[in-house]
Amino acid sequence: MIASGHTQAYRELKAALAEVIPHERLIDDPLRTLAYGTDASFYRMIPQLVVRVESEAELIRVLGECHARALPGTFRAAGTSLSGQAVTDSVLILLSRAWRGHEILDNGEAIWLQPGVIGARANQLLAPFKRKIGPDPASINSCMIGGIAANNASGMCCGTAQNSYRTLRDIRVILADGTVLDTADAASREAFRHSHGELLVGLERLSRETLANTALADKIRHKYRLKNTTGYALNSLVDFTDGIEILKHLMIGSEGTLGFISAITYDTVPDEPLKAAALAFFPDMATTCRATIALKKTSVAAVELMDRAALRSVQNKSGMPEVLKTLPEGAAALLIDVRGDDEAVLESREAEVHAALEGIKTLEPLGFTREQATYELYWKIRKGLFPAVGAVRETGTTVVIEDVAFPIERLDQGVLALTEVFHRHGYQDAILFGHALEGNLHFVFPQGFEKLGEVERYQALMGEVAQLVGVEYGGSLKAEHGTGRNMAPYVELEWGADAYALMWRIxxxxxPDNLLNPEVILSRNPTLHLENLKPLPAADPLVDKCIECGFCEPVCPSKDLTLTPRQRIVIRRELARLEALGEQASEEDKARIERLWKDYRYQGDETCAADGLCATQCPVNINTGDLIRSLRRERNVGKAGVARLVGHHFSGTTRFGRGALNVAAFGQALLGDQGMVKVSRALRKLSGERLPQWLPSMPRAASIKVLNRPIGSGDRVRDKVVYMPSCATRVFGANRDDQESRSVMELTLALLDKAGFEVIIPAMPGHLCCGMAFQSKGQFIEADHKARELNRELLAASQNGRYPVLCDTSPCTLRMQETLDARLTLMEPVAFAHDHLLPRLEITPLTEPIAIHVTCSSTRMGLTDKFVALARACATNVVVPAEISCCGFAGDKGFATPELSASALQGLAHQVEGCVAGYSNSRTCEIGLSLQGGIPYRSIFSLVDRVSQPKETASREEAVPGV
Known part of the structure; x- marks a missing residue:
């Protein structure tokens, strides 16, 4: 732990760094140091200072100032690390969004990446070339390249042949003294040889000594026949003799203890497009392991092992095959994946598998599927195992995932021995799965540390596991999750004294001053893995199942502004822990509670879009927005009367909104955009931030009169559809300066008429609301009242569900689907246009480039692919901006907290440059998108209307279901 005497040193450090780094990126307040200091491991250490660096120059300055004061520093990318390698009680150096540079090289044969690029983004960039990076960790949608390389993370298809060590072409590193080495640059290499010749000579000496020690060299080669991330990459000393090459490969898996990886160039690997999978069931683990060994000689892409306990943990989940429930005790399964560039290759590889398993008993006939839904189901079973334990664990416990590798020829013995160890120590709930081809197994189990004796039980387990795997079987204690703090006390046990001494010399x-991430990988502390254990107290049933993995973070609109869902939960848990002290709380505790709640108001509440995207990435399906809305309900309980008044006079409220837009338009005409922004900002400040901020993209007021005219009546036989315009489209019209001057209501009615629909408008359309506007502010009673009111009117208009209901706004449709009568067929713009407008219209696609924004509600409804397909049916050049998820406008958040949308959409303008317009399916989102994107964003109906003509006849086969 950091001594209290260092407090002054941290103050001096912050003051020195403030000369080059803005104050907002130097963080030392109690709330954010705790929030930003939390990773996916079961350790908690609170940094004294968090620094968000945006350049190499800043990073070098941070290292220099830390060194001058002998203060340790730890680098952090995404923080999905499981072994405690990304936590510190000193200086935490966080990567900002500035580290997301990338470049495709050699027609996709290689890729240059900065450490802040998310792994899945790298593969997205390589997809047009049918290539991918070699590493494929399960966290690839969240983890960043810096962490992938620094941990030598691998994955399900990666094996040992395609990990970062094996696919590394070049690397750019910053060492502890601030020196930069770019191995792709001859001048940089030459300069480094001149300035750091002693380091290179030292590495080359270690290589010669290791090669001369035949027993040690052979042990190293044996250990890296397996997946192995325990300790430093000693294979670099036997694979290479040149100091630069040794250094380059030592950086892989070094977990930020040897230097900072500023950029990396990977040689990419083929991404074969055709895939097939088989789920093979075997009567016992011994048979399963024999099958695995047989498959080692085939051209399979992946073989994933799952024991009976693992399969039982998911057998009752929706969509799982019924056969899982009938498997006998002791049974196990292999998920076998094969891939190919063409049908012939795929078929030959399937045949290889059948031949390899000939004579090995299976419980069910082996058959491959290429059907996408079934293929994805098989992988859903495998990927659902870790969260399955997390979802059922006792509140207050964490989830521990141990990650070992056995020599594959002894896999069956190792599995049985390891299972026996877990059961002997009382870990009956442990499940076993893993990457069988590499002998790499994961044991997952719930673990509490609060109850008496639990730490000792865990210590006894780890000691026996280490002896069994590392010594008796010659395996690796950390196959792919990194050594971290969790396994640092056991590195010498696994490797032996000679290899361990070699690591300390490296x-x-x-x-030499041990300031880069000390106590990670190497430690003299035998109980390090039992210290600084993370508390996980009960905070709220909505989020108590959170395992703090961080998978939610990439899609959160506030991730670069304030907190992420994981961090919001971390702080809520800390508040719950402190508040549980009750009368035992000290004055310091009480002051901390008050300070945390005060800061949480903005950091956690006001800047949360509550869009629910976090739930789409969460392994245990937590929607952190539900937590925030619950807190808003508690805070706004005194405003229930106002909410009821607004809800009961809702048509007047929307009329007031249109009137305010007209007044704003007059002010804009009088003062201009800049003048209006200044006046609005001043009025907002005087009101205590209660008045909304006027935005240059503020649209005209909509006219509700368009709903008064009948659409689609007459002699022609037409299908009927109920059209429910949202309150947003009833208030906000078209953008002021946009060529598209029609409101969303006008566009919707025109398209329905063109496609041959008769439109039914529910009674009192100006008064109706789905309730989302009230729900988002925690006014649940009035939200439910408005939903019941809408439900009644839509049932009447649709004749109890006989006719489908179209809502013109995606988020409102999602809310309606979650709350209204199941008899109603509720559709939003994208799904309705794709399924029921396109077949009825003649389409002439646009040739000029357009952009689309897939709203968070569309993502949650599973409409992303349909959205893209609809746009591509209407335009030949469609831009889908990368790494833009929720726009952050969140209803009225864009007016009340405009910095949220600005942060969420940072970089949008660059990505849509050259597009003539953008299209989405939420009017308020389009306001924020227009402002930040620099192009007009309109309803997707505007695009469909622009490119379409009515067909002469509409087939009855194309009728909407329910008509």
Missing amino acids: KGLFD
């Missing part, structure tokens, strides 16, 4: 060459 550390001494790179970091």
Whole structure:
């Protein structure tokens, strides 16, 4: 732990860094140091200072100032690390969004990446070339390249042949003394040889000594026949003799203890497009392991092992095959994946598998599927195992995932021995799965540390596991999750004294003052893995199942502004822990509670869009927005009367909104955009932030009169559809300066008429609301009242569900689907246009480039692919901006907290440059998108209307279901 005497040193450090780094990126307040200091491991350490760096120059300055004060520093990318390698009680150096640079090289044969690029984004960039990066960790949608390389993370298809160590072409690193080495640059290499010749000579000496020690060299080669991330990459000393090459490969898996990876160039690997999978069931683990060994010689892409306990943990989940419930005790399964560039290759590889398993008993006939839904179901079973334990664990416990590798020829013995160890220590709930081809197994189990004796039980388990795997079987204690703090006390046990001493010599060459992530990988502390254990107290049933993995973070609109869902939960848990002290709370505790709640108001509440996207990425399906709305309900309980008044006079409220837009338009005409922004900002400040901020993209007021005229009546036989315009489209009209001057209501009615529909408008359309506007502010009673009111009117208009209901706004449709009568067929613009307008219209696609924004509600409804397909049916050049998820406008958040949308959409303008317009399916979102994107954003109905003509006849086969 950091001594209290260092407090002054941290103050001096912050003051020195403030000369080059803005104050907002130097963080030392109690709320954010705790929030930003939390990773996916079961350790908690609170940094004294968090620094968000945006350049190499800033990073070098941070390292220099830390060194001058002997203060340790730890690098953090995404923080999905499981072994405690990304936590510190000193200086935490966070990567900002500035580290997301990338470049495709050699027609996709290689890719240059900065450490802040998310792994899945790298593969998205490579997809047009049918290539991908070699590493494929399960967290690839969240983890960043810096962490993938620094941990030598691998995955399900990666094996040992395609990990970062094996696919590394070049690397750019910053060492502890601030020196930069770019191995792709001859001048940089030459300069480094001149300035750091002693380091390179030292590495080359270690290589010669290791090669001369035949027993040690053979042990190293054996250990890296397996997946192995325990300790430093000693294979670099036997694979290479040149100091630069040794250094380059030592950085892989070094977990930020030898230097900072500023960029990496990977040689990419083929991404074969055709895929097939088989789920093979075997009567016992011994048979399963024999099958695995047989498959090692085939051209399979992946073989994933799952024991009976693992399969039982998911057998009752929706969509799981019924056969899982009937498997006998002791049974196990292999998920076998094969891939190919063409049908012939795929078929030959399937045949290889059948031949390899000939004579090995299976419980069910082996058959491959290429059907996408079934293929995805099989992988859903495998990927659902870790969260399955997390979802059923006792509140207050964490989820521990141990990650070992056995020599594959002894896999069956190792599995049985390891299972026996877990059961002997009382871990009956442990499940076993893993990457069988590499002998790489994951044991997952719930673990509490609060109850008496639990720490000792865990210690006894780990000691026996380490002896069994590392010594008796010659395996690796950390196959792919990194050593971290969790396994640091056992590195010498696994490797032996000679190899361990070699690792300390490596550390001494790179970091003689031991200031780069100390106590990670190497530690003299035998109980390090039992210290600084993370508390997980009950906070709220809505979020108590959170395992703090961070998978939610990439899609959160506030991730670069304030907190992420994981961090919001971290702070809520800390508040619950402190408040549970009750009368035992000290004055310091009480002051901390008050300060945390005060800061949480903005950091956690006001800047949360509550869009629910976090639930789409969460392994245990937590919607952190539900937590925030619940807190808003508690805070706004005194405003229930106002909410009831607004809800009961809703048509007047929307009329007032249109009137305010007309007044704003007059003000804009008088003062201009800049003048209006200044006046609005001043009025907002005087009101205590109660008045909304006027935006240059503020649209005209809509006219509700368009709903008064009948659409589609007459002699022609037409299908009927109920049209429910949202309150947003009833208030906000078209953009002021846009060529598209029609409101969403006008566009919707025109398209329905063109496609041959008769439109039914529910009674009192100006008064109706789905209730989302009230729900988002925690006014649940009035939200439910408005939903019941809408439900009644839509049932009447649709004749109890006989006719479908179209809502012109996606988020409102999602809310309606979640709350209204199941008899109603509720459709939003994208799904309705794709399924029921396109077949009835003649389409002439646009040739000029357009952009689309898939709203968070569309994502949650599973409409992303349909959205893209609809746009591509209407335009030949469609831009889908990368890494833009929720726009952050969140109803009225864009007016009340405009910095949220600005942060969420940072970089949008660059990505849509050259597009003539953008299209979406939420009017308020389009306001924020227009402002930040620099192009007009309109309803997707505007695009469909622009490119379409009515067909002469509409087939009855194309009728909407329910008509």
